[in-house]
Amino acid sequence: MNAQELLTHYDSGACWPESPSLDPNYLHSDAYSQALAVRSLRVARGEIPVGYKVGFTNKSIWDLYKVYSPMWGTVWDTTLVAGGELEAQLSLAHICQPRIEPEIVFGFKSTPKLDASLDNLYESIEWIAPGFEIVQSHRPGWKFTAAETILDSGLHARLGIGKRFPIKSVSSSAKNLIESLSNSQARLFKEGKCVESGPGSNVLDSPLQALHYFLKELRACPGATDIKAGDIVTTGTWTDAWPVSPGESWAVEFSFENFKYKLNFVD
Numbered sequence: 001m002n003a004q005e006l007l008t009h010y011d012s013g014a015c016w017p018e019s020p021s022l023d024p025n026y027l028h029s030d031a032y033s034q035a036l037a038v039r040s041l042r043v044a045r046g047e048i049p050v051g052y053k054v055g056f057t058n059k060s061i062w063d064l065y066k067v068y069s070p071m072w073g074t075v076w077d078t079t080l081v082a083g084g085e086l087e088a089q090l091s092l093a094h095i096c097q098p099r100i101e102p103e104i105v106f107g108f109k110s111t112p113k114l115d116a117s118l119d120n121l122y123e124s125i126e127w128i129a130p131g132f133e134i135v136q137s138h139r140p141g142w143k144f145t146a147a148e149t150i151l152d153s154g155l156h157a158r159l160g161i162g163k164r165f166p167i168k169s170v171s172s173s174a175k176n177l178i179e180s181l182s183n184s185q186a187r188l189f190k191e192g193k194c195v196e197s198g199p200g201s202n203v204l205d206s207p208l209q210a211l212h213y214f215l216k217e218l219r220a221c222p223g224a225t226d227i228k229a230g231d232i233v234t235t236g237t238w239t240d241a242w243p244v245s246p247g248e249s250w251a252v253e254f255s256f257e258n259f260k261y262k263l264n265f266v267d
Contacts, residue, residue: 001151003037009138010038010153013094016138028071029222031150036223038153039074048077049225050232051108052218053133053156055149057210057236058202064240067146070204072214073154075232081132081160087262088160092246095157096136100244100263101237102186102252104200104207105131105161108231112215121212122174124227127164130252130259133234134158135241159234162261170257174208182206184256186238191249198238200256207235 001009001016009016039049056062057070081090092098109126116124136157139148149155171177181200188196204210211233218224227233244250244265251262 003034003041006034006038006151006153007041009096011094013096014138015096015140018140026145026147028147028150031147032221033223035073035150035153042074042076049074050077050080050230051075051234052214052227052231053154053159053234054210054214054236055135055154055156056146057204057213058198058238059204060198060202061237061240065142065144067144067149069146070210070213070217070236071146071150071154072218073150073156075156075159075234079156079158081158081263083160085163086260087264089264089266090134090158090160091266092134092244093267095134096138097142098157098244099135099142099241100188100250101133101135101241102188102239102254103131103133103234103237104181104203104254104256105129105159105232105234106207106211107164108227108229108233110229111227116212116215118174118178118208118212121215122167122177122208125167128167128170129164130162130254130261131234132160132250132252132261132263133237134160134244159232160261160263161232162259165257178206178208181208181256184254186255187253188239188242189251189253190242192251195242196239200238202238203236210235
């Protein structure tokens with residue numbers, strides 16, 4: 001499919017045609033080129049990029065989905081979930097096979113230095129927050145190749161962000177943040193019942209390290225736009241991605257700084 005066809009499916013919430021998957025050898029660079037063409041179409045119609053999502057940073061689910069490396073996509077002003085710091089509501093309309101992922105989100109105050117170290121990256125961050133990403137797949141049954149996840153807008157549908165904490169208020173250094181997040185747990189609740197828990201070490205050993213990996217990949221991608229002040233980046237799920245439906249209530253509790261956030265799904 002060309003960029004306009006991909007965008008049409010994204011807007012409608014309809015699955016892609018049940019044609020064979022892409023050749024497993026389809027280059028990721030070609031997939032990103034096509035994804036950036038879709039990004040250009042969205043900008044042209046007035047949507048504003050506000051940052052990025054990073055996906056498949058959780059190595060514990062690679063075998064489950066047969067995707068063995070992280071990928072990324074754009075987050076938009078139109079895909080951010082409006083709501084309070086502790087709780088928000090979200091419509092699942094026009095989202096294809098939606099699933100929920102508990103994640104840690106970072107907000108930037110400046111563009112990281114070239115060849116930024118973890119310490120440099122930490123210094124460019126303004127805030128950190130708990131969040132939920134609502135992901136989707138336009139391939140029937142969530143069966144896809146790695147390249148197809150890139151073509152499919154990085155599987156990104158919506159992003160809810162909880163209370164934002166100044167980075168210096170929760171961690172004194174990059175090293176401290178890496179260790180604290182790595183040793184923390186996320187507990188995912190559906191209707192008040194814990195359905196899964198996962199450690200921060202699932203996320204490329206720690207979400208800050210996942211963010212560092214992403215920065216290098218972003219800057220190596222021809223035509224991609226660098227992180228800038230005001231951008232947000234969500235760094236990948238701590239658990240598996242769980243199917244969600246209208247009327248459900250989901251919550252996450254991170255042991256890191258006792259972060260909590262809740263999403264209610266409406267029609």
